[in-house]
Amino acid sequence: MIGNDIVDLAQAALDSNWRRERYLDRLFTAEEQALILNASNPHQTVWKLWSIKEASYKVYVQETGHRFFNPKKLRCEVMSPTEGLVTIFDRVYNTTSEITEHFIHSIAFAEAENDGLKASFKLKVKDAVSQSMAVRMELIRTISETQSIPKNHLQVQTNATGIPQLYIEGKPYAQSLSLSHHGAYGAFAMS
Amino acid sequence: MTKEELISKLKAIVEPYVQDETAFKSLSEDTDFISDLKINSANLVDVILDVEDEFDIRIENDDMEKMTNVKAAMGIVKEKLAEK
Numbered sequence: 660m661i662g663n664d665i666v667d668l669a670q671a672a673l674d675s676n677w678r679r680e681r682y683l684d685r686l687f688t689a690e691e692q693a694l695i696l697n698a699s700n701p702h703q704t705v706w707k708l709w710s711i712k713e714a715s716y717k718v719y720v721q722e723t724g725h726r727f728f729n730p731k732k733l734r735c736e737v738m739s740p741t742e743g744l745v746t747i748f749d750r751v752y753n754t755t756s757e758i759t760e761h762f763i764h765s766i767a768f769a770e771a772e773n774d775g776l777k778a779s780f781k782l783k784v785k786d787a788v789s790q791s792m793a794v795r796m797e798l799i800r801t802i803s804e805t806q807s808i809p810k811n812h813l814q815v816q817t818n819a820t821g822i823p824q825l826y827i828e829g830k831p832y833a834q835s836l837s838l839s840h841h842g843a844y845g846a847f848a849m850s
Numbered sequence: 851m852t853k854e855e856l857i858s859k860l861k862a863i864v865e866p867y868v869q870d871e872t873a874f875k876s877l878s879e880d881t882d883f884i885s886d887l888k889i890n891s892a893n894l895v896d897v898i899l900d901v902e903d904e905f906d907i908r909i910e911n912d913d914m915e916k917m918t919n920v921k922a923a924m925g926i927v928k929e930k931l932a933e934k
Contacts, residue, residue, distance in 0.1 A: 671892070729911050729914060
């Protein structure tokens with residue numbers, strides 16, 4: 660199973676003031692807060708840790724169906740600037756992050772390795788509903804091109820827990836899928 | 851505080867973070883902050899902190915865990931106000 664999350668760093672600076680009193684303590688464990696406060700780029704570190712938590716949470720929800728909001732229970736360990744481990748209760752996920760000047764795109768997976776399809780891209784549309792649609796269209800376009808399947812045979816639907824599922828000619832496709840958008844960027848990952 | 855007053859206070863708190871205006875207009879007890887209003891989960895923390903400030907209460911992480919919809923948020927606020 661796979662999860663992904665993209666953070667537009669400029670949008671994050673507009674949306675959230677992580678220096679707000681009591682804010683960091685709601686999201687991050689003491690160890691994570693120490694990483695942030697000692698980092699040369701605290702803003703980037705906040706959103707990198709956040710994106711790996713989000714990506715891991717998406718895998719956890721696919722595996723368990725359990726939704727909750729308590730980011731401190733998602734414990735990050737940083738293995739390298741782009742690799743991490745996230746523990747959620749008794750489950751551990753591997754993460755990798757692509758970090759650019761403009762965005763951070765993190766992928767989390769339960770298996771030891773992941774060589775699935777992933778992409779991040781700039782979105783032309785601005786509102787959340789259109790962006791969600793644009794990410795699905797981009798996924799369909801990519802799969803259609805890489806696997807030579809006509810676009811109109813491909814569909815993405817979300818189930819009651821909010822988990823996206825790809826359908827090929829109406830049949831659910833076995834692979835795990837994760838979609839994300841934030842600010843000017845969209846992304847997806849498939850295992 | 852009546853149920854209507856509480857809902858209208860919560861509505862004012864979540865408004866700056868809402869990304870689905872249609873869902874916001876029809877906000878009810880059954881509205882989910884993330885799946886309906888499309889509030890970014892990093893902003894859900896701001897909602898929690900704004901609720902704490904507005905009602906002068908403190909919400910523990912174990913209570914926050916359930917605060918993903920209007921009904922749960924109302925329940926926790928009422929509980930905390932009663933404890934005051």
